[in-house]
Amino acid sequence: MQKPTFFRSTALALAAAFLCPSALLAAPDAAALRDAALKDEIAWDIVEGLTTEIGPRLAATPKEAQARDWAVAKLRSLGFANVRIETYRMPSWERGREEARVVVPFDQPLAVTALGNSGSTGPDGLKAEIAYFRTLADLEAAPQGSLKGKIAFVSHAMKASQDGSGYAPYGQVRRIGPSIAAAKGAAGIVIRSIGTDSHRLPHTGSTRFEPGVAPIPAAALSIPDAENLERMLKRGRPVRLRLLLTPRFPGEQESGNVIAEVPGSDPGAGIILVAGHLDSWDLGTGAIDDAAGIAIVAAAAKRIMDAGRPRRTIRILWAGAEEVGAYGGQAYFAAHGHEKHVLVMESDFGADRVWRAHYRLPAAARPVRDRIASALADLGIVSSALPARGGADIEPLVNAGISVIDLQQDGTRYFDLHHSADDTLDKIDPAQLAQNVAAWTAVLSIAANAKEILH
Amino acid sequence: MQKPTFFRSTALALAAAFLCPSALLAAPDAAALRDAALKDEIAWDIVEGLTTEIGPRLAATPKEAQARDWAVAKLRSLGFANVRIETYRMPSWERGREEARVVVPFDQPLAVTALGNSGSTGPDGLKAEIAYFRTLADLEAAPQGSLKGKIAFVSHAMKASQDGSGYAPYGQVRRIGPSIAAAKGAAGIVIRSIGTDSHRLPHTGSTRFEPGVAPIPAAALSIPDAENLERMLKRGRPVRLRLLLTPRFPGEQESGNVIAEVPGSDPGAGIILVAGHLDSWDLGTGAIDDAAGIAIVAAAAKRIMDAGRPRRTIRILWAGAEEVGAYGGQAYFAAHGHEKHVLVMESDFGADRVWRAHYRLPAAARPVRDRIASALADLGIVSSALPARGGADIEPLVNAGISVIDLQQDGTRYFDLHHSADDTLDKIDPAQLAQNVAAWTAVLSIAANAKEILH
Numbered sequence: 001m002q003k004p005t006f007f008r009s010t011a012l013a014l015a016a017a018f019l020c021p022s023a024l025l026a027a028p029d030a031a032a033l034r035d036a037a038l039k040d041e042i043a044w045d046i047v048e049g050l051t052t053e054i055g056p057r058l059a060a061t062p063k064e065a066q067a068r069d070w071a072v073a074k075l076r077s078l079g080f081a082n083v084r085i086e087t088y089r090m091p092s093w094e095r096g097r098e099e100a101r102v103v104v105p106f107d108q109p110l111a112v113t114a115l116g117n118s119g120s121t122g123p124d125g126l127k128a129e130i131a132y133f134r135t136l137a138d139l140e141a142a143p144q145g146s147l148k149g150k151i152a153f154v155s156h157a158m159k160a161s162q163d164g165s166g167y168a169p170y171g172q173v174r175r176i177g178p179s180i181a182a183a184k185g186a187a188g189i190v191i192r193s194i195g196t197d198s199h200r201l202p203h204t205g206s207t208r209f210e211p212g213v214a215p216i217p218a219a220a221l222s223i224p225d226a227e228n229l230e231r232m233l234k235r236g237r238p239v240r241l242r243l244l245l246t247p248r249f250p251g252e253q254e255s256g257n258v259i260a261e262v263p264g265s266d267p268g269a270g271i272i273l274v275a276g277h278l279d280s281w282d283l284g285t286g287a288i289d290d291a292a293g294i295a296i297v298a299a300a301a302k303r304i305m306d307a308g309r310p311r312r313t314i315r316i317l318w319a320g321a322e323e324v325g326a327y328g329g330q331a332y333f334a335a336h337g338h339e340k341h342v343l344v345m346e347s348d349f350g351a352d353r354v355w356r357a358h359y360r361l362p363a364a365a366r367p368v369r370d371r372i373a374s375a376l377a378d379l380g381i382v383s384s385a386l387p388a389r390g391g392a393d394i395e396p397l398v399n400a401g402i403s404v405i406d407l408q409q410d411g412t413r414y415f416d417l418h419h420s421a422d423d424t425l426d427k428i429d430p431a432q433l434a435q436n437v438a439a440w441t442a443v444l445s446i447a448a449n450a451k452e453i454l455h
Numbered sequence: 456m457q458k459p460t461f462f463r464s465t466a467l468a469l470a471a472a473f474l475c476p477s478a479l480l481a482a483p484d485a486a487a488l489r490d491a492a493l494k495d496e497i498a499w500d501i502v503e504g505l506t507t508e509i510g511p512r513l514a515a516t517p518k519e520a521q522a523r524d525w526a527v528a529k530l531r532s533l534g535f536a537n538v539r540i541e542t543y544r545m546p547s548w549e550r551g552r553e554e555a556r557v558v559v560p561f562d563q564p565l566a567v568t569a570l571g572n573s574g575s576t577g578p579d580g581l582k583a584e585i586a587y588f589r590t591l592a593d594l595e596a597a598p599q600g601s602l603k604g605k606i607a608f609v610s611h612a613m614k615a616s617q618d619g620s621g622y623a624p625y626g627q628v629r630r631i632g633p634s635i636a637a638a639k640g641a642a643g644i645v646i647r648s649i650g651t652d653s654h655r656l657p658h659t660g661s662t663r664f665e666p667g668v669a670p671i672p673a674a675a676l677s678i679p680d681a682e683n684l685e686r687m688l689k690r691g692r693p694v695r696l697r698l699l700l701t702p703r704f705p706g707e708q709e710s711g712n713v714i715a716e717v718p719g720s721d722p723g724a725g726i727i728l729v730a731g732h733l734d735s736w737d738l739g740t741g742a743i744d745d746a747a748g749i750a751i752v753a754a755a756a757k758r759i760m761d762a763g764r765p766r767r768t769i770r771i772l773w774a775g776a777e778e779v780g781a782y783g784g785q786a787y788f789a790a791h792g793h794e795k796h797v798l799v800m801e802s803d804f805g806a807d808r809v810w811r812a813h814y815r816l817p818a819a820a821r822p823v824r825d826r827i828a829s830a831l832a833d834l835g836i837v838s839s840a841l842p843a844r845g846g847a848d849i850e851p852l853v854n855a856g857i858s859v860i861d862l863q864q865d866g867t868r869y870f871d872l873h874h875s876a877d878d879t880l881d882k883i884d885p886a887q888l889a890q891n892v893a894a895w896t897a898v899l900s901i902a903a904n905a906k907e908i909l910h
Contacts, residue, residue: 055563108510200876421655424679
């Protein structure tokens with residue numbers, strides 16, 4: 001489907017340029033820009049560079065600061081305007097040593113990683129009996145105090161789906177399980193990784209302790225290790241675990257957003273904000289989460305810029321500190337929420353192909369939506385009847401009612417890699433990455449130049 | 456193909472048993488035994504038990520000794536005769552801490568693991584510039600002394616194949632690369648893992664330093680990390696690595712073989728030896744390498760035993776210390792090489808289906824070979840024109856000229872997992888494991904009862 005479209009549109013564009021050179025500049029052909037983007041190499045270059053030259057870049061650490069400097073240099077070299085860093089301060093957390101070992105009845109090491117905001121076991125570790133819970137609901141049902149001195153273990157198993165819909169419910173084990181266990185007196189908690197792979201690579205991610213609940217050591221086991229521990233427990237004898245986690249809370253530290261722009265010709269037409277996040281978890285090199293996202297939005301914005309000045313300003317937000325609480329998105333809103341945003345979009349679900357689009361636009365923008373849907377259909381992208389909801393970096397603007405379009409990526413493989421050491425460049429398929437750029441290019445080309453209102 | 460055969464053969468066997476109960480005992484129906492084995496659960500039970508209750512079991516360590524005790528209890532419970540441990544002493548090596556980090560020009564941790572027999576960097580580690588070699592041949596061509604004070608890096612990339620034929624040539628990077636680098640003055644060496652996956656899990660394995668060459672620190676990077684390091688090197692600036700490896704050589708320690716038997720009715724007919732190895736590398740739980748192999752041979756032997764006393768003795772060898780130099784196989788040969796072995800077989804290539812059989816039998820055994828080939832054909836297994844070669848545990852007997860049959864497993868996935876932390880139970884497909892047992896059951900049923908000579 002893509003190739004014939006590409007050749008046809010290119011031929012038309014070339015013919016138009018030959019007959020009337022100013023035609024392309026006056027009104028960029030969205031289809032031609034889209035199809036040229038199927039051969040995009042800008043996004044790959046950004047992902048390759050960031051993962052190779054910076055790698056892991058945990059929020060509020062020197063590595064995230066290095067990534068900001070790298071980002072400024074990269075965005076300037078691409079020709080964007082108003083490239084700048086906007087800093088803010090935030091609470092921070094840093095990983096320490098992490099080891100887990102079954103000591104009774106079978107002696108085996110387990111692959112483990114601390115969850116963000118985990119407490120420390122201290123340097124001597126913690127030895128305790130496992131209290132096993134099949135589901136979060138079972139943990140919630142445990143009597144108060146029944147976990148005293150024990151390490152809770154919740155083994156609830158997430159399955160893969162194209163739209164990633166398992167993450168909201170299963171992710172709760174990680175998000176609130178530790179606080180619930182702590183409130184019931186547990187000495188620590190280990191969970192089956194919130195992931196869909198079968199490798200010895202645990203998945204980290206933030207947890208949150210309720211006010212008044214002191215953080216306990218909280219960690220994720222890799223999926224094969226969680227299954228091994230379950231098999232040991234099924235033998236019916238008490239299982240004791242040694243857990244060593246020494247994370248630290250270094251207090252308030254600096255983080256920051258990186259911002260760049262394609263200035264529009266009509267200042268009154270408002271800003272289109274395209275976002276992703278620059279920070280990553282510390283285990284992998286943050287390729288799919290979210291070097292891909294920031295690369296896709298920047299590559300598409302550059303293609304619009306290079307095709308001639310758009311009507312509306314396109315602003316690129318490479319947000320800091322998304323993973324650990326979306327501090328960058330909140331800081332952006334505090335600084336810029338009063339400006340005239342007319343459309344917000346975010347890319348933060350990997351690098352596999354866009355398969356579905358969601359919209360939240362006013363009725364007056366229906367013709368814009370129809371033109372976008374038509375341009376996306378040539379890439380095999382369907383329109384969803386569900387409204388667009390955005391993502392963490394643009395959430396305050398979405399909540400303020402700004403129009404949103406979501407280009408939903410195929411998430412079937414996403415949770416194999418998400419928040420694990422396996423989030424590396426080799427997992428990105430260049431052809432699918434380019435399809436993302438093509439979809440974003442089509443949307444931005446149409447939305448940035450539309451005469452209709454967007455919001 | 457398997458199901459109709461199963462039902463037909465079972466029906467025939469049941470009919471035969473009904474009409475003439477002694478018929479089955481007198482000459483077990485190889486096809487019926489084979490097809491019943493397609494529902495085998497004995498092999499799964501062994502693999503599940505060993506990986507859950509013992510896990511990693513590096514040669515000449517207390518964990519390998521625990522595995523021997525576990526094995527004796529398991530083989531006795533299955534009803535085998537003459538179950539025993541035969542110990543020997545051997546040099547040993549134990550993993551220590553292991554860390555690698557690029558420090559110049561980009562600061563990134565790399566996933567690394569020491570190779571067996573690696574030297575130590577000492578507790579303070581080693582910082583040195585990388586000397587890059589694309590292939591082993593390039594390393595071999597480096598001038599004497601040119602590596603002085605450097606860490607060699609060889610990135611030669613193995614590809615997957617069904618018969619595993621890439622392992623012999625590409626594995627040389629691991630087997631002899633470190634000794635070559637040491638002889639040229641290198642301070643250390645890192646290699647791209649000898650594997651075919653794309654996970655952050657390095658593959659260990661033994662290396663060997665030539666006499667007179669002092670061991671240097673020698674490690675494998677995971678494949679994504681090796682590729683990241685290559686990308687850094689391609690930027691053309693010197694790359695410096697910090698390497699910390701603290702393995703130890705604890706001197707001579709005890710290891711041992713576990714042996715069990717199905718006694719034959721005709722002592723003069725000789726012994727059929729079926730082997731696999733009990734030890735494993737220390738990173739995974741040794742599921743495909745080689746809990747599966749020892750489980751397959753024992754499950755098949757039990758099925759022959761339970762069908763009535765075979766003519767020939769079937770001896771099971773669960774060898775110790777295969778991974779680190781095949782000490783168990785050598786000790787077995789020293790103790791038992793003088794006994795009348797008439798056929799030797801080994802299973803040590805994972806748990807995926809048998810797809811091809813190789814034979815090395817005398818001309819007088821042609822009818823036996825034909826009956827075996829016919830029985831295997833129903834499982835979709837083809838005969839190879841290449842001679843059988845056996846494996847490390849039976850190599851001395853093979854070299855002594857004893858007859859051999861190889862049931863070759865599909866190795867397409869094998870080097871994704873081999874010698875890495877990912878060698879765990881979840882990688883085994885129970886249906887393919889049972890197909891292995893069925894193939895072995897067919898061969899043993901025919902070979903153990905054949906009236907013809909085998910050797």
